[in-house]
Amino acid sequence: MPLIKLKNLSKTYNTTAIPVHAVNNVNLQIAKKEFTAIVGPSGSGKTTLLNLIGGLDKPTGGSVFVEERDIATLKANELIDFRLHHIGFVFQAYNLIPVFTAKENVEFIMLLQGISKTERDKKAIELLNAVGLGERIDSRPSQLSGGQQQRVAVARALASRPNFVLADEPTANLDSHTAESLLDLMEQLNKDYEMTFVFSTHDPRVIKRAHRVVTLMDGAIKSDVGGKN
Amino acid sequence: MLFSLAWKNIWRNKKRSLIIILAAALGLWGSLVAGAVWMGWGESMVNTAISRNLAHLQIHKKKYIQNKEIINFIPDGSQVLKKVRTLENVHAVSGRALVEGMAASPTSTFGVKIVGIIPAEAEKVTDIHNRLVSGNYFQSSSRNPIVIGKKLAERLGLKLHSKIVLSFQGLDGSLIYAAFRIAGIYKTDSSIFDQSNVFVQQTDLFRLLNSKPIIHEIAIRTETSAVLPQVYEKIKSLYPDLDVQTWNELAPEIAITSAAMESFTYMFLMIILFALLFGITNTMLMAVMERIRELGVLIAVGMKKGKVFAMILLETTLLSITGGAAGIAIGVLSIAYFSHAGMDFSFLASGMESFGAATIIYPTLPLEMYVALPIMIIVTASLSAALPAWKAIHIQPSSAIRTY
Numbered sequence: 001m002p003l004i005k006l007k008n009l010s011k012t013y014n015t016t017a018i019p020v021h022a023v024n025n026v027n028l029q030i031a032k033k034e035f036t037a038i039v040g041p042s043g044s045g046k047t048t049l050l051n052l053i054g055g056l057d058k059p060t061g062g063s064v065f066v067e068e069r070d071i072a073t074l075k076a077n078e079l080i081d082f083r084l085h086h087i088g089f090v091f092q093a094y095n096l097i098p099v100f101t102a103k104e105n106v107e108f109i110m111l112l113q114g115i116s117k118t119e120r121d122k123k124a125i126e127l128l129n130a131v132g133l134g135e136r137i138d139s140r141p142s143q144l145s146g147g148q149q150q151r152v153a154v155a156r157a158l159a160s161r162p163n164f165v166l167a168d169e170p171t172a173n174l175d176s177h178t179a180e181s182l183l184d185l186m187e188q189l190n191k192d193y194e195m196t197f198v199f200s201t202h203d204p205r206v207i208k209r210a211h212r213v214v215t216l217m218d219g220a221i222k223s224d225v226g227g228k229n
Numbered sequence: 230m231l232f233s234l235a236w237k238n239i240w241r242n243k244k245r246s247l248i249i250i251l252a253a254a255l256g257l258w259g260s261l262v263a264g265a266v267w268m269g270w271g272e273s274m275v276n277t278a279i280s281r282n283l284a285h286l287q288i289h290k291k292k293y294i295q296n297k298e299i300i301n302f303i304p305d306g307s308q309v310l311k312k313v314r315t316l317e318n319v320h321a322v323s324g325r326a327l328v329e330g331m332a333a334s335p336t337s338t339f340g341v342k343i344v345g346i347i348p349a350e351a352e353k354v355t356d357i358h359n360r361l362v363s364g365n366y367f368q369s370s371s372r373n374p375i376v377i378g379k380k381l382a383e384r385l386g387l388k389l390h391s392k393i394v395l396s397f398q399g400l401d402g403s404l405i406y407a408a409f410r411i412a413g414i415y416k417t418d419s420s421i422f423d424q425s426n427v428f429v430q431q432t433d434l435f436r437l438l439n440s441k442p443i444i445h446e447i448a449i450r451t452e453t454s455a456v457l458p459q460v461y462e463k464i465k466s467l468y469p470d471l472d473v474q475t476w477n478e479l480a481p482e483i484a485i486t487s488a489a490m491e492s493f494t495y496m497f498l499m500i501i502l503f504a505l506l507f508g509i510t511n512t513m514l515m516a517v518m519e520r521i522r523e524l525g526v527l528i529a530v531g532m533k534k535g536k537v538f539a540m541i542l543l544e545t546t547l548l549s550i551t552g553g554a555a556g557i558a559i560g561v562l563s564i565a566y567f568s569h570a571g572m573d574f575s576f577l578a579s580g581m582e583s584f585g586a587a588t589i590i591y592p593t594l595p596l597e598m599y600v601a602l603p604i605m606i607i608v609t610a611s612l613s614a615a616l617p618a619w620k621a622i623h624i625q626p627s628s629a630i631r632t633y
Contacts, residue, residue, distance in 0.1 A: 056529055056627040077533055084531025091630060095526040099237035104230070111230050112531050160531065 002029035003067060003163060003196055004053060010061035011048050011219075022048040024219035025062070030164075030198060035190050037199045037210035045219040046200040047168055053198065054087050054166045055079045067163060084112055088157030092169035094149040096141040102128060102152045103137040109159040127155040131185055147178030154185065164196035171203045183209050231536065235543035238516070239551075246548060249512045253552025254559060256501040257602070261560030264494030265592030266572060271487035273587045277418045278483050279476055280356045282426070284323070284448035285457050287479055288313070288464065289472040293445065294479075299328055299400055299438075303471065306444030313449060316463055318456040321353035324444040326434055330397030332377070332427060334385035341381065341427050343395055345434035354448050357415050357428065363389045364413030373433050374412035378423025382414050389414060395427070399438050407437050418587045491595070498602070502609045505549075509610065513545050513617035524621050525629020534622040541618035542611065549610035550603075557602060567592045 011023040023045045030036055038046050051057040052064055055071045063070045066086060074082055083089075096105045106124040115123070128137050131151040133144075141149050150170060157165045167186075171179035187209060189195050199206055207213055212226040239246050279285060288309065293301045303309055310324045326345030331338050348367040352358045357376070358366040367374055375393060387393055389411055396406045409429065417423055435442055451460045457475060465473045477484035517524070524537060571589040 051627045054529070056630075077535075080528060080531055080533050083529065089526075089530055091526065093522075095522065095630065097234070097523065097527075099234065099241060104233075108230065108234075109530060112533075112536070156530070 001068065002065075003032045003034075004028075004030040004198070005065040005068075006049075006053070006062065007065065008062035009049075009052060009059055009064060011045075011052060011057065012060045021219045023052060023059070026216075026219070026221055028214065028221065028224070030196065032163075032196055033190065033194045034212055035187065035197050035210055036212040036214060037201050037207050038214045038216060039202055039207055040216035040222075041202065044216040046202075046216055048219075049216065050166050050168050050198070050200040054089065055083050084109070084160055086163045088160060088162035088165040090150070090153050090157050090165060090167035090170045092172045094141070094146070094153050094173075096149055096152055096156070098141050101138045101140055102133060102144065102155075105141075105152055106155045106159045109156055113160060123159065124155075127158055128152070130158075130189070131155045145178070146174050147182060150174065150178075150182055151185065154182070154189070158189065158193070158195065162195075164198060167197060167199045167201075169201055169203070170199065171201070171206055176205070179203070179205050231540055232543060235540055235547055238520075238540075238544050239548050242516070242519075245512060245515070249508055249548060250552040250555065252508055253505050253549060254555035256505055257498075257553055257556025257606075258559045258563065260494075260498045260501045261557065261594065261598075261602075262563050262567075262592065263497060264490075264598070265560075265564045265568075265594045266590055267490040267493050268487075268594060269568070269572075269590045269592040271490035272593055273418075273590055274483050275476070275487050277587055278480055279450075281417050281419065281422060282355055282357075282448070283476045283479055284354050285451045285454070285476055286449040286461055286464065287474055287476075288447040288449070288468065289445065289474075291470065291472050293472060294474075297327065297329060297445075299398060299445075302326070302443035302445045303447065306447070307442060309468065309471070310444060310447055312467065313447060313464060316460065318452045318460050320450045320452050321350070322450075323347070323350040323354040323448045324431075325351075325446040325448060326431055326443055327445040328397045328434070328438075330395050332381065332385060333394045333396065334387050334391070336386045337384060339381060339384055339424065341395070342425055343397060343434070344426055344428050345431040346428055347431055351428075354450050357417070360415045360417050361413045362416045364411065366413050367430060369410075369412040371410045371412060373407065373409040374430065375409035376413040376415060376428040377411055378426060379414050379416040380420045380424035381427065382411070384424055387411060393427075395429075400440055400443075405437055409433075494594075494598070495601075498605065502605055505552075506609050506613050509545060509549055509613035510616055512548070513541065513614060514620065516544070517541065517617045517621050521624060521629045522631075525624050525626040528624060529626040529630060537621050538618045541621050542614040545614035545617070546607060546610040549606050549613065553603065553606035557599070561599075564592050564594060 006026050006028040009023055009026040013020040013022060026049065038049060040046050052059050059072050064072050071079065071082055097108065100108065103124045106127055107120045110120040110123060125137060128134055131154055133148060133151055136144060136148060171182060174182060183206060186197055190197055199210065214221060215223045288303065290301050290303050306324060310322060313319060314322045323346065328343040330341060330343050332341045362379055366376060382388060391411050392408050393411055394406060394408050396404060399405045431442065451457050461473060461475055528537060568591050571591050573589055575588040
């Protein structure tokens with residue numbers, strides 16, 4: 001059973017004027033433990049596709065199944081709840097809460113899930129240690145480098161014990177060394193935690209590391225190398 | 230943690246938050262002090278009127294208030310006086326013989342109320358004896374001593390020891406003219422009272438009227454304001470045929486003015502809070518618009534819109550309460566200080582005297598005001614938060630995340 005299944009998925013903007021088919025009839029399946037990159041030039045629909053998979057946007061056609069559940073039919077609050085418990089997000093711009101420490105940023109997701117303070121404390125420290133930031137738990141984002149902030153973001157994404165992590169251009173703002181270090185971490189997490197990672201990227205460093213590369217062009221899949229679909 | 234996040238969010242832009250907190254604090258402080266001054270002024274008018282002539286209670290013959298003729302004296306007034314003096318919670322009693330007449334000097338005349346008193350009794354009920362600016366309160370040995378107000382003395386062009394001629398109607402309707410010697414000149418906080426009331430000894434007045442002692446008005450001071458209702462009820466039950474009135478029935482305009490001050494205070498506070506509402510709404514709108522991306526991320530990772538709404542509401546409430554608490558604290562300290570030291574409004578003396586208010590005001594605020602104010606602040610905060618919170622929960626996470 002695939003973890004993620006996209007069936008005839010489409011997203012069209014400006015349906016009444018000049019329609020823009022950002023995602024055009026995509027069929028795709030992603031299994032557990034995959035380390036998949038969705039690549040393509042700017043405007044190919046990578047981010048839109050990731051938003052649809054993550055329930056941040058509603059499709060204009062087709063379905064998005066996550067563990068056999070069509071998330072496109074969920075109501076607004078159900079969708080938010082679904083994201084909280086099933087999906088982790090890593091963004092290009094890190095998007096940490098600037099007034100919180102690294103630990104509080106990781107804890108916050110667990111707070112939203114209603115987890116107790118003791119367990120939140122323990123888990124947050126464990127995750128920050130796993131991403132190599134055990135000594136910076138009380139630092140605020142402004143006191144961390146770009147790479148360190150992205151590591152905190154990864155820890156935050158894992159805090160909710162998601163089924164998979166969606167990473168939108170996670171290395172775009174990082175230098176080579178930091179990007180490689182981040183990718184090492186993600187590969188390690190993929191191996192140790194059996195965590196599924198789906199990237200949207202045009203970073204060759206990520207493409208090189210991905211176990212499967214799905215190429216998009218004009219909203220449609222042009223090629224799909226390295227995976228079973 | 231939501232509380233912690235809300236509190237920390239307020240201080241992201243320290244300057245902006247401090248400006249709005251300062252505005253709230255100053256606005257509330259100003260309105261509290263203004264309100265306390267108004268209420269102190271109202272209280273001063275009441276206390277001044279009670280001490281000057283009203284006392285807490287007065288007894289008259291029925292309908293005397295409508296028809297103040299000399300023949301409408303209290304039947305067996307002396308007996309009533311004696312009885313009332315013995316009642317529980319009565320501090321002091323003074324009987325007054327009242328006659329409407331004219332006061333004349335070589336240069337002018339003026340209508341006055343001639344108040345015949347027993348000075349030793351009157352001293353316990355009113356404070357005219359403490360308000361002399363010259364002379365004495367019936368301690369002179371001159372024949373027919375009179376104590377008049379400073380305003381009347383000025384109008385008639387008279388001074389201490391001058392002769393003043395009073396003319397009034399006797400019990401048989403005949404006109405009586407009598408010369409008095411000014412033994413003392415008083416000045417109260419009411420210029421109107423000062424020019425209209427002259428005080429003579431009852432013995433002199435009865436001699437001129439050729440009458441036995443008659444009492445038109447019995448003025449009563451109770452031990453405290455709190456026992457006034459029960460003394461009132463007691464006297465009413467003892468003398469159902471007489472007119473027994475409290476000070477606020479005798480001078481409703483003073484009672485209304487005093488009550489109006491409390492209303493003015495609330496109204497002024499509401500105006501200040503209404504103005505603050507816009508300031509706080511504007512500040513919070515800016516705070517939300519600056520954090521569109523962050524709020525989008527929070528919704529994306531799983532923060533329900535209800536929690537987003539609650540967070541904005543909490544931020545607004547904390548901001549308002551911080552400013553409100555500061556304003557209340559400074560207000561309480563200011564009012565506490567001036568309630569002892571007094572505020573000098575002598576630069577407005579002539580205006581305040583026409584209202585019968587003292588020129589030194591002791592600001593005061595009722596306790597319920599301090600309870601009502603935090604509630605009003607929280608309501609204001611909630612209303613202020615409505616628009617920014619609505620904006621926040623209608624953020625589309627997919628586009629918000631891309632905002633720079």
